[in-house]
Amino acid sequence: MRALLYHVLFSLLFLGCLASKDRSVRLIKLSKLKKFVDDLPDMPRIKGYTVSDGVPISTTLSIGMYQKLWKFHRDLPPTPVFAYGITKATATVPGPTIEARQGVPTRVTWTNHLPKKHILPWDPTIPTAESSSNGIPTVVHLHGGIHGPTSDGNSHAWFTVDFKSKGPLWSTKTYTYPNVQEPGNLWYHDHAMGLTRVNLLAGLIGSYTVRNPTVEDRLGLPSGDEYDRNLVVFDRSFRTDGSIYMNSTGNNPSIHPQWQPEYFGDAIIVNGKAWPSMRVRRRKYRFRIVNASNARFFRFRLSNGLRFVHVGSDSAYLGRPISTENFLLAPSEIADVVIDFAESETDVAVLRNDAPYPYPSGDPVNEVNGKVMRFVIERFSEADESRVPAKLMRYPKPAMHRAVKTRYIAMYEYESSTGEPTHLYLNGKSYDDPVTETPRAGTTEVWEIINLTDDNHPLHIHLGLLWVVEQRELVKVDEFKECMKKVNDAERCHVGEHARGRRHAVPRYERGWKNVFKMQPGFLTRVVVRFALLRPGFGYPFNVTGEPGYVYHCHILDHEDNVMMRPLKLVL
Ligand SMILES: *[C@@H]1O[C@H](CO)[C@@H](O)[C@H](O)[C@H]1NC(C)=O
Numbered sequence: 016m017r018a019l020l021y022h023v024l025f026s027l028l029f030l031g032c033l034a035s036k037d038r039s040v041r042l043i044k045l046s047k048l049k050k051f052v053d054d055l056p057d058m059p060r061i062k063g064y065t066v067s068d069g070v071p072i073s074t075t076l077s078i079g080m081y082q083k084l085w086k087f088h089r090d091l092p093p094t095p096v097f098a099y100g101i102t103k104a105t106a107t108v109p110g111p112t113i114e115a116r117q118g119v120p121t122r123v124t125w126t127n128h129l130p131k132k133h134i135l136p137w138d139p140t141i142p143t144a145e146s147s148s149n150g151i152p153t154v155v156h157l158h159g160g161i162h163g164p165t166s167d168g169n170s171h172a173w174f175t176v177d178f179k180s181k182g183p184l185w186s187t188k189t190y191t192y193p194n195v196q197e198p199g200n201l202w203y204h205d206h207a208m209g210l211t212r213v214n215l216l217a218g219l220i221g222s223y224t225v226r227n228p229t230v231e232d233r234l235g236l237p238s239g240d241e242y243d244r245n246l247v248v249f250d251r252s253f254r255t256d257g258s259i260y261m262n263s264t265g266n267n268p269s270i271h272p273q274w275q276p277e278y279f280g281d282a283i284i285v286n287g288k289a290w291p292s293m294r295v296r297r298r299k300y301r302f303r304i305v306n307a308s309n310a311r312f313f314r315f316r317l318s319n320g321l322r323f324v325h326v327g328s329d330s331a332y333l334g335r336p337i338s339t340e341n342f343l344l345a346p347s348e349i350a351d352v353v354i355d356f357a358e359s360e361t362d363v364a365v366l367r368n369d370a371p372y373p374y375p376s377g378d379p380v381n382e383v384n385g386k387v388m389r390f391v392i393e394r395f396s397e398a399d400e401s402r403v404p405a406k407l408m409r410y411p412k413p414a415m416h417r418a419v420k421t422r423y424i425a426m427y428e429y430e431s432s433t434g435e436p437t438h439l440y441l442n443g444k445s446y447d448d449p450v451t452e453t454p455r456a457g458t459t460e461v462w463e464i465i466n467l468t469d470d471n472h473p474l475h476i477h478l479g480l481l482w483v484v485e486q487r488e489l490v491k492v493d494e495f496k497e498c499m500k501k502v503n504d505a506e507r508c509h510v511g512e513h514a515r516g517r518r519h520a521v522p523r524y525e526r527g528w529k530n531v532f533k534m535q536p537g538f539l540t541r542v543v544v545r546f547a548l549l550r551p552g553f554g555y556p557f558n559v560t561g562e563p564g565y566v567y568h569c570h571i572l573d574h575e576d577n578v579m580m581r582p583l584k585l586v587l
Pocket residue numbers: 019020021022024033040262263264265266267
């Protein structure tokens with residue numbers, strides 16, 4: 016996909032009026048907004064368990080979705096947002112961080128208190144949850160969670176205010192998260208059919224951490240509310256009245272009046288503030304960083320050369336820490352890093368981003384979206400008992416030889432006669448086409464993902480855990496693409512003869528169990544997918560073959576909505 020004109024417009028010193036049918040488009044001149052003036056917020060933390068006689072036991076939370084005003088920056092007027100919270104008054108963007116205990120179920124009743132009208136333009140011509148004016152459809156997915164199908168937030172299990180309207184696959188008000196996955200980093204976000212991109216843009220996102228003190232405390236990593244922090248990063252653009260700006264004209268307006276292939280904003284928001292600042296002590300901190308952008312990739316680097324020590328990835332701890340100077344985070348990927356500010360030679364470090372957008376072939380970053388946040392470091396060092404041990408956690412390695420099946424997943428983009436993207440599919444199929452991926456519970460499979468588009472697509476698999484084993488460039492790609500377009504069958508198109516190009520090493524900090532991975536354009540990416548818990552001998556404590564099943568999809572939200580998503584049903 017070519018970089019679109021509006022990326023450029025966002026970054027111009029642009030206060031003039033653009034003609035628009037609905038509201039006048041007066042964008043905030045982001046380059047004029049002062050950076051690093053707001054303190055980095057820490058989102059409210061909610062325990063997903065209660066403690067009885069010193070033992071954590073299961074609890075039920077009630078978390079609502081509310082429309083309210085949110086200040087993204089000292090000098091921006093308040094912005095209408097959709098926010099998660101226990102009450103409207105305490106609702107935040109991102110929502111509260113839920114702290115769960117491994118093995119202790121957290122139940123959540125998600126409630127919708129949103130008004131009838133969306134604050135952002137959505138497009139009824141893509142497959143969309145339509146509530147016939149009974150409010151805004153929403154449904155929550157806990158990303159990275161291992162839980163039963165009825166609690167997975169299927170896109171067709173949406174509901175509106177007071178459950179007035181419900182989607183065809185809705186079945187329950189209260190979701191159960193058994194928290195049986197390994198300690199690590201999850202996030203929750205909206206997943207309603209065709210509305211995921213706008214509901215997230217409006218603010219429906221939050222962090223979720225699974226902890227197990229018995230196995231984690233001995234690691235000695237920075238811990239406690241002050242030194243173990245969640246950072247939720249996303250990009251937005253704003254009008255001069257403070258409202259979130261999203262182009263309401265599609266790139267193919269005669270086909271899709273509103274849908275655009277990728278949303279980019281130029282203000283980089285961390286924990287709900289644009290370019291915030293955080294005072295840190297001269298010691299180690301742990302940051303669990305979620306990329307909650309619709310389409311923006313981030314390549315992070317610290318201005319003073321401090322390194323990131325990766326201890327975990329998006330589903331589990333790494334076996335050993337990996338130190339890097341920079342790293343790339345796709346939408347919805349999570350990095351779990353330790354930064355040791357004691358090693359800083361300066362008192363200030365700016366977290367920068369230099370990933371082109373769209374990634375990898377789009378525009379370079381500019382002065383505005385190249386900055387993320389600032390750390391102001393105390394002058395004097397202090398005693399720091401935390402450490403990064405040489406060995407973290409041991410998990411089973413991917414067992415390719417035990418794989419019971421190989422599947423090919425081809426990514427296609429379709430264009431209008433003018434060469435503008437109209438929609439994207441996996442394996443040439445829409446979401447509502449009959450299920451084709453039906454793995455057996457407890458088994459391991461190999462998925463070979465073939466990216467036949469020009470974009471990098473982060474592929475996310477619900478329930479399963481993936482380990483990337485190889486990235487191989489496709490040779491004679493035009494011939495292969497031609498054949499795939501005709502017959503849509505990798506084997507008949509002799510995939511083996513095309514997946515022979517150069518190998519791209521998987522970065523060391525991503526060699527672990529994950530739930531999202533970046534599929535490079537023109538590559539075949541081979542991943543081992545495990546449909547079992549990591550602890551051998553433990554089965555899923557829920558009916559994994561139940562309705563409505565699971566899904567897998569591209570995590571560029573604009574693609575997922577139109578419709579780079581497929582059902583995934585487990586069988587026994
Ligand atoms: C909105 O998108 C349309 C279609 O791509 C484009 O022509 C228009 O310039 C965009 N508007 C703005 C303000 O960027």
